Amino acid sequence: MADGECIIEVEGLYTRFGSHVVHEDINLCVRHGEVLGLVGGSGSGKTALMRQMLGLETPAQGKVRFSGLPLHGQDRAKLQYMRNRCGVLFQKGALFSALSVYDNIALPMRELRTLDEDIIRRLVMLKLKMVDIDTRHATKMPAELSGGMIKRIALARAMALDPELLFLDEPTAGLDPQLSDAFVKLIQGMRHELPLTIVMATHDLDTLVALSDRVAVLAEQRMVALGTLQEVIKAKHPFITSFFCGERGKRTLENNRGILQG
Amino acid sequence: MPENQGSNSSIVLRRVTGEDGASRLVLAGNCTLTALGKRLQPLAGELATHATDPELQWDLTGITQMDDAGAVLLWRAWAERRPRHLLLQPEHERLFNRLEKMPAPPAPIARDPLWPITVLGKAVFLLWDHLIGLIALSGQLLLDAIYLIAHPALVPWREISANLYRTGAQALGITALVGFLIGVVLSFLSSRQLQMFGADIFIINILGVSIIRELGPVLAAILVAGRSGSSMTAQLGVMRVTEELDALTVMGIPHSQRLVMPKVIALGIAMPLVVLWTSAVALIGGMVVAEIQLGLGYQFFLSKLPDAVAIANLWLGLGKGVVCGMVIALISCHFGLRIKSNTESLGEGTTNSVVTSITVVIIIDAIFAVVFSNVGLR
Structure with a gap:
């Protein structure tokens, strides 16, 4: 699979919760190796779209394909293989509160049943080092941790199996x-x-500018713009204007002029 | 970024001897967790045998992709240091640099040889803790009650009414079903025995005393403890997890007054009514079977019932209902407020609450039986 090929394809997607319509006809392709930022106001369905891509919701209409295969209706082994290739950082971390930090990160590795405890121990230490968490925190329970630490440990767990696709829901x-x-x-x-291919839903302009290769803007149930940041800013839509060209947006873009032009 | 290789060609080991006579191990392919799969364990052994030769040249330049798991596999085979002769791709260099800086895993905590004593001691302290907590909560409720008598406008009528409906009205279905079935079974078994002695008429005494004095209150209490007790504990527990309890505190709304007291009062009122209902339905069940099995008419059964069972038994049953109801609510709230904000504590707290409530209900029943042994029995 070369760069530029779709790893996730969303085709004519409709999402409805009862009578409440969240998405109308969303078409999107997440390319291999890129960072795609999902932007939109509160309640615009960023998280819902991400949940659709993960197969946590069933589309009311339309299709979501992962590496060319539909997410629903796969057999167990195939689905497990697909799941192991994705890592997810949930908005609130979603660490298992009954397990220690160490066991939280070790859980996906243990579930593979091909790794022995010795390798798992080394890998967990490596992941903890990667997210800059001291090893003395390894035995703590999630309830004892601060918000920042929970986020970092959740990232370590999402990266436990070195996935090729990473979903970040409001990472910062x-x-x-x-x-x-x-x-x-x-x-x-x-x-x-x-x-690594990353799909990221965020409010934070700094994060968006620093990380994303392409940006998809969700507003009024539809995707109103998709492209590089420079392209998206030029689009004429009230949400885009207020989001990128408001007081905060201007300041952030000013600070990151180098990145935008480079 | 390294070139992306979608193919899952797993790693290949090839040992060659160079012109200078030195042997070289060439590794090629993907060295990632997904590519290795089930080959991981045999590969670990293979690498370890190669690693015993210190002069071996390791050529890793043919590896297309390597992740942490692959690097750790090699690192472990090398006994945690780089082999003397190693060829690496620059992007894989970083992986091993990180491994070199990897902190040592914390030592496992040794088990205390005195653990049986510590476990027992902790259990005793926990019991003590619960006792103190329950007494403190009851005391707090008493203080609240005194305060509310002085300030009747603050009595939480709405909460009491809501709890009355939830614990009383909504429990009628299940208690009726269980009560009716128990009445049927009891009547059926007793009537067969009584028939042998020709003492058919005593079915009224047996059903009357056992159901009104004993089975009705205990059955109702156990069902309510399982049904309403668990929901009260879970409700307070989830409020702890979602920080709603803290939100109430900062608004100056005391937990004991607005959450615990309405539950205790409501269950104290609802429980005797549920007991009355359960007893009545159980008696109906017994009466139906008595008519079928022994041919005792309904009217005869009902007219003989007051003679067979002293009215004191009914008051005793209702009294048990009041006490059990308040105690169940108190225990459920006590356990609910102790829940910590994690899922395991929530499950454990709810289980403990129900088990304790049911045990205490039976203890209360036993105490009533001893204290009132001279009341209502001829």
Whole structure:
């Protein structure tokens, strides 16, 4: 699979919760090796779209394909293989509260049943090092951790099997600016080492500008723009204008002029 | 970014001897977790045998993709240091650099040889803790009650009414079903025995005393403990997990007054009514079978019932209902407020709450039986 090929294809997707319509006719292709940022106001269906891509929701109409295969109606082994190739960082971390930090990260590795405990122990230590968590925290329970640590440990768990596709739901929400910058650096570093495709839903312009290769904008149940950041900014839509060209947006874009032009 | 190889060609090992006589191990293909799959264990052994030769040249330049798992596999075979002769691709260099800096895993905690004593001690302390907690909660409720008598406008009528409906009205179906069946079974078994002695008429005494005095209250209490007790504990537990309890505290709304007291009062009122209902339905069940099995008419059964069973038994049953209801609510709330904000604690707390409630219900029943042994029996 070369760069530029679709790893996830969304085709004519409709999402409805009862009478409430979330998406209308969404078409999207996540290319291999890119970082796709999903942007939209609160309640515009960023997370819902991500859940559709993960197969957590069933589309009311339309299709979602992962590597050319539909997500629903696969046999168990195939589905498991597809799942192992995805890592997900949930908005609130979704760490298992009954398991320690160590066991949370070790769980997906143990589920493979091909790794022995010795390799698992080394891998867990490596992942903890990667997200910059001291090993003395390994035995702690999620309830004892701060929000920033939960996010980082959840990222370590999402990366446990070195997936090729990573979903980040609001990766920097709830983090202080320094932590948020460190988090962005962390993800940039990982992209350097591994051929990683990332789908990211975010509110945070800084994160969006720093990480994403392409941006998809969701508003009024539809995808109103898709393209590189420069292309998207030029689009004429009230949401895009207020999001990128408002006070905050201008400031962020000003600060990141280098990235945009480079 | 390294070239993307979608093919899952797993790693290939090839040992060659160079012109200078030195042997070289050439590794090629994908060295990732998905590519290795079930080959991981045999490969680990193979690498370890190769690694015993310190002069061996490791050529890793043919590896297209390597992830942490692949790197750890090699690293372990090399006994955690780089072999003397190693050829690497620059992008894989970083992986091994990280491995070199990997912190040592924490040592496993040794088991205390005195663990049986510690476990027992902790259990005793826990029991003590619960006792103190329950007494404190009851005391707090008493203080709240005194305060509310002085400020009647603050009595949480709506909460009491809501709990009354949830624990009382909504429990009628299940208690009726269970009560009716128990009445049927009891009547059926007793009537067969009584028939042998020709003492058919005593079915009224047996059913009357056993159901009104004993089975009705205990059955109702056990069902309510399982049904309403667990839901009260879970409700308070989830409120803890979602920080709703803290939100109430910062608004200045005391838990004991607005959450615990309405439940205790409501169950104290609902429980005797549920007991009455359960007893009545169980008696109907017994009466139906008595008519079928022994030919005792309904009217005869009902007219003889007051003679066979002293009215004190009914008051005793209702009294048990009030006490059990309040105690169940108190225990459920006590366990609910102790739940910590994680899922395991929620499950454990709910189980403990129901088990404790049912045990305490039976203890209360036993105490009533001893204390009132002279009341209502001829």
